Amino acid sequence: MRWISDAMFRLRALLSRRSLERQLDEEFAFHLDMQARKLRAEGMAPEQAAREAGRRFGDQFRAREQARDRWGITLADQLVADTTYALRQFVRRPAFTITAVLTLGIGIGTTVAIFSAVRGLMLQSLPIPAEDRVHVFWFDMSWRGEEFDFLRNRRHGFQALAAYGTDAARFESPTETQLLFNVVSSAELFDVLGVRPLIGRGFAPGEDRPGAEPVIVISHGVWQQELGGDPGVIGRRLLLNGVPTTIIGVMPQGFFFPTPQFRAWRPLALDPATADYANNGWLTLIARSRPDTDPARVRRDVEALGPALGERFTYTEAWDKTRSPSATPLRQYVLGDTRKPLVLLMSAVAVLLLMATANAAALLLARTTDRREELSLRTALGAGRGRIARQIVTESVTLALVAGIAGVVMAVATFRALVASLPIQDDLRELLVLDWSSFGSAVAIAILVGIAVAVLPVRQLVRSSDATTPGRVRSDAGGTSGGTRRVHALLVAGEVTLATLLVVGATLMIRTVDQLRSIDPGFEPSGVYTFDVLTGAATTEPGARRAFYRDVLDRVSQIPGVTHAGLSNRLPLRDGGWQGPVLVADRPDLVGASRPSSYYRVVTPDFLAAMGAAMAEGRGIEASDRAGAPGAALVNEAFARRIWPGQTAVGKRVSMGMDGGRDLTVVGVIRDMRMVSMVGDNPMAVYVPVDQSVANPDGLVLAVRHSTSPDALVAAVREIVRDRDSGALVLRPAPLDRAISAAISEPIRLRFLLSLLGALALVLGAVGVYGVVAYSVARRQAEFGIRMALGATPSRVRWEVMRDGLLPVAVGLCVGLVSALGLSRLVSGFLYGVTPTDAVSLLAAAAALLVGGAAAALVPAARAGRVSPREALAAS
Numbered sequence: 001m002r003w004i005s006d007a008m009f010r011l012r013a014l015l016s017r018r019s020l021e022r023q024l025d026e027e028f029a030f031h032l033d034m035q036a037r038k039l040r041a042e043g044m045a046p047e048q049a050a051r052e053a054g055r056r057f058g059d060q061f062r063a064r065e066q067a068r069d070r071w072g073i074t075l076a077d078q079l080v081a082d083t084t085y086a087l088r089q090f091v092r093r094p095a096f097t098i099t100a101v102l103t104l105g106i107g108i109g110t111t112v113a114i115f116s117a118v119r120g121l122m123l124q125s126l127p128i129p130a131e132d133r134v135h136v137f138w139f140d141m142s143w144r145g146e147e148f149d150f151l152r153n154r155r156h157g158f159q160a161l162a163a164y165g166t167d168a169a170r171f172e173s174p175t176e177t178q179l180l181f182n183v184v185s186s187a188e189l190f191d192v193l194g195v196r197p198l199i200g201r202g203f204a205p206g207e208d209r210p211g212a213e214p215v216i217v218i219s220h221g222v223w224q225q226e227l228g229g230d231p232g233v234i235g236r237r238l239l240l241n242g243v244p245t246t247i248i249g250v251m252p253q254g255f256f257f258p259t260p261q262f263r264a265w266r267p268l269a270l271d272p273a274t275a276d277y278a279n280n281g282w283l284t285l286i287a288r289s290r291p292d293t294d295p296a297r298v299r300r301d302v303e304a305l306g307p308a309l310g311e312r313f314t315y316t317e318a319w320d321k322t323r324s325p326s327a328t329p330l331r332q333y334v335l336g337d338t339r340k341p342l343v344l345l346m347s348a349v350a351v352l353l354l355m356a357t358a359n360a361a362a363l364l365l366a367r368t369t370d371r372r373e374e375l376s377l378r379t380a381l382g383a384g385r386g387r388i389a390r391q392i393v394t395e396s397v398t399l400a401l402v403a404g405i406a407g408v409v410m411a412v413a414t415f416r417a418l419v420a421s422l423p424i425q426d427d428l429r430e431l432l433v434l435d436w437s438s439f440g441s442a443v444a445i446a447i448l449v450g451i452a453v454a455v456l457p458v459r460q461l462v463r464s465s466d467a468t469t470p471g472r473v474r475s476d477a478g479g480t481s482g483g484t485r486r487v488h489a490l491l492v493a494g495e496v497t498l499a500t501l502l503v504v505g506a507t508l509m510i511r512t513v514d515q516l517r518s519i520d521p522g523f524e525p526s527g528v529y530t531f532d533v534l535t536g537a538a539t540t541e542p543g544a545r546r547a548f549y550r551d552v553l554d555r556v557s558q559i560p561g562v563t564h565a566g567l568s569n570r571l572p573l574r575d576g577g578w579q580g581p582v583l584v585a586d587r588p589d590l591v592g593a594s595r596p597s598s599y600y601r602v603v604t605p606d607f608l609a610a611m612g613a614a615m616a617e618g619r620g621i622e623a624s625d626r627a628g629a630p631g632a633a634l635v636n637e638a639f640a641r642r643i644w645p646g647q648t649a650v651g652k653r654v655s656m657g658m659d660g661g662r663d664l665t666v667v668g669v670i671r672d673m674r675m676v677s678m679v680g681d682n683p684m685a686v687y688v689p690v691d692q693s694v695a696n697p698d699g700l701v702l703a704v705r706h707s708t709s710p711d712a713l714v715a716a717v718r719e720i721v722r723d724r725d726s727g728a729l730v731l732r733p734a735p736l737d738r739a740i741s742a743a744i745s746e747p748i749r750l751r752f753l754l755s756l757l758g759a760l761a762l763v764l765g766a767v768g769v770y771g772v773v774a775y776s777v778a779r780r781q782a783e784f785g786i787r788m789a790l791g792a793t794p795s796r797v798r799w800e801v802m803r804d805g806l807l808p809v810a811v812g813l814c815v816g817l818v819s820a821l822g823l824s825r826l827v828s829g830f831l832y833g834v835t836p837t838d839a840v841s842l843l844a845a846a847a848a849l850l851v852g853g854a855a856a857a858l859v860p861a862a863r864a865g866r867v868s869p870r871e872a873l874a875a876s
Contacts, residue, residue: 107356109407404446500816515833524612536727561708566607618668
């Protein structure tokens with residue numbers, strides 16, 4: 001094909017220019033020589049023949065240019081020349097170059113980093129085919145086995161329905177014991193997800209029922225990292241919780257469900273003969289719709305399930321699954337509320353990029369204005385406005401590409417720290433990477449920014465009558481310079497407007513976090529360390545587990561510096577779960593659908609003291625509340641207020657199905673500890689002594705109040721647990737403060753990122769103000785010299801410079817505050833205890849911007865006040 005050969009020739013012309021030039025020289029020499037030979041044959045003397053041959057050939061320079069034009073690389077040649085010239089100009093003006101590159105690099109780098117996160121979480125597909133057809137049913141993590149079996153036969157427009165829950169099992173290898181987070185599911189899970197194992201198979205029908213051999217499907221990571229990529233892994237047995245479990249499949253690389261934290265999948269054991277089948281609601285239901293089913297049909301099919309459930313089951317008010325049946329798309333369910341904070345951060349970064357672009361445009365505009373003598377000279381030599389405009393655009397894009405390289409380096413260096421600060425779930429951070437598409441986006445952003453930066457200088461060039469007129473290069477001190485100053489002032493006002501939005505947002509988030517931290521969690525976290533302690537596989541009997549935890553607790557209490565130590569099945573704020581209906585003996589009205597639900601916590605006598613919790617009424621759990629003693633319980637204030645308003649709770653009797661339905665006497669009321677969130681209403685909770693509980697958990701939370709070194713404490717606890725049971729695990733050692741920080745992690749992380757962006761906005765705004773004022777002072781030196789020669793005082797000159805510099809700041813600040821008020825609803829969902837129109841936040845932001853603007857204008861103003869009239873007049 002001809003176009004291919006043309007393209008190859010142009011590529012050769014670009015890469016082998018010298019070779020083509022030699023060929024061109026040889027062709028010209030050949031034609032001249034042939035003509036000279038012809039003339040000599042006609043009788044001319046050799047020298048005369050050579051001259052005549054050259055005359056008849058014509059203008060060799062023009063002919064060579066025409067020949068080169070036919071190569072089709074003239075534009076590329078000019079672009080290379082313009083780029084080379086631009087780079088030389090940047091080297092000659094290092095202050096301008098460094099300022100512009102850093103300004104644009106900050107904007108491009110932060111944009112690339114945040115965009116990569118947004119792309120990874122919001123644009124990149126999940127590793128599940130046709131993910132839009134996969135839906136999660138309402139009331140997740142609360143379905144019972146019998147409800148799943150009932151709905152499985154009534155799935156209507158759904159192709160497949162599965163139930164799953166999450167678990168953590170001890171994975172015992174010859175070298176170590178670790179915790180393997182896994183999914184336990186019905187046999188249909190991989191049919192719903194539409195994914196098949198890379199090797200082996202998924203679950204077969206019946207493997208999720210009693211009597212089936214224990215099997216497991218592992219992730220590609222477990223296969224490679226823990227099992228060394230063993231090609232014969234299928235059929236190999238792992239020891240999970242002491243039970244030999246056969247590997248039947250390995251999932252493809254990159255697959256995860258529901259999040260990357262879970263690295264294996266096991267079948268459920270749905271046994272109608274067990275109490276869990278009918279009483280324990282802990283499963284999540286997930287379904288795949290048929291290919292021809294539209295969203296409206298999916299919605300109708302799900303809504304039809306509510307009445308069917310109501311006909312078969314009786315629900316309490318708190319767990320009524322017949323109300324508002326709905327199905328959440330899998331992407332929305334997996335990613336949760338990440339969309340809103342990421343969109344907010346992307347918008348903030350876009351604002352920062354606009355500020356960086358405006359700054360660079362102001363710098364390039366000032367530099368172009370100062371090059372009018374050079375531009376006039378180039379015009380005199382034949383360059384048209386279009387050619388000069390192209391040179392300016394080339395310089396701008398080249399500058400932006402250099403800044404893009406700096407921005408990419410910045411993004412690579414800070415990406416991991418940025419990802420750690422994003423308001424998303426910890427295990428989702430594994431999905432975020434910088435790859436070639438990120439670098440491609442950096443190039444695209446740099447080119448667009450470069451073009452945008454060149455718009456104002458080119459516009460000023462086209463509109464100026466002096467830009468291309470030789471001999472008038474000194475005449476621009478008036479109108480053109482004044483026009484440039486006005487454009488600069490508009491750019492600064494725009495920058496300050498954008499900076500105001502970021503600084504106000506950062507101030508609001510700072511105030512929000514302060515408000516959240518001022519909430520009383522109901523316990524004293526300072527000086528408390530917590531540990532998850534899991535028994536070994538050999539310790540399965542309730543009596544053996546209680547003995548293990550009793551021995552560990554006794555020995556931990558004897559560590560020097562430990563004042564209190566206690567155990568519980570769940571840690572406030574960090575852990576949910578373990579809740580169910582409760583019966584109240586003296587409230588016959590609270591039965592059936594009105595039966596309330598309560599959290600269920602088992603604790604040792606010293607746990608509340610270790611947590612720093614206080615009693616509101618009655619007594620706490622005591623050593624006498626052991627097995628065989630009358631059943632005792634504590635309730636929290638939320639429980640007492642709702643169930644016995646205006647009465648004492650001490651002496652009342654309650655029972656919970658999770659506790660075997662035993663009759664428990666309330667012996668005390670504990671002040672509310674925040675259970676699941678730092679905001680909102682606190683849920684009801686019942687606390688039962690560990691020794692009296694019918695539960696047999698294989699893991700409890702150890703809380704230790706201490707005054708010793710955290711490292712020494714962690715080492716001592718690990719040694720005690722390992723000495724008591726070599727197969728036991730100590731996980732997640734952390735100060736209790738971390739549970740509070742995790743509960744408010746989204747606003748904390750948003751505060752950090754918005755504060756960072758707000759600080760960068762202040763810096764860019766200050767650079768913009770400084771650049772404009774410094775440029776104005778440099779252009780008006782002669783004016784200041786004349787005025788001071790005529791009697792103007794340095795203080796008056798300084799004041800006028802400061803006034804002119806702060807005027808666009810004040811205008812931008814006013815517009816920014818009004819804009820912030822208008823956009824307040826966009827951030828209202830991220831705030832707590834602070835309104836989007838909070839006067840303190842607005843005033844603090846305004847003060848920061850004014851101080852930054854004044855500081856930026858102060859240096860050039862001081863320089864203006866030191867202008868020497870004699871030197872200024874001589875220079876003019």
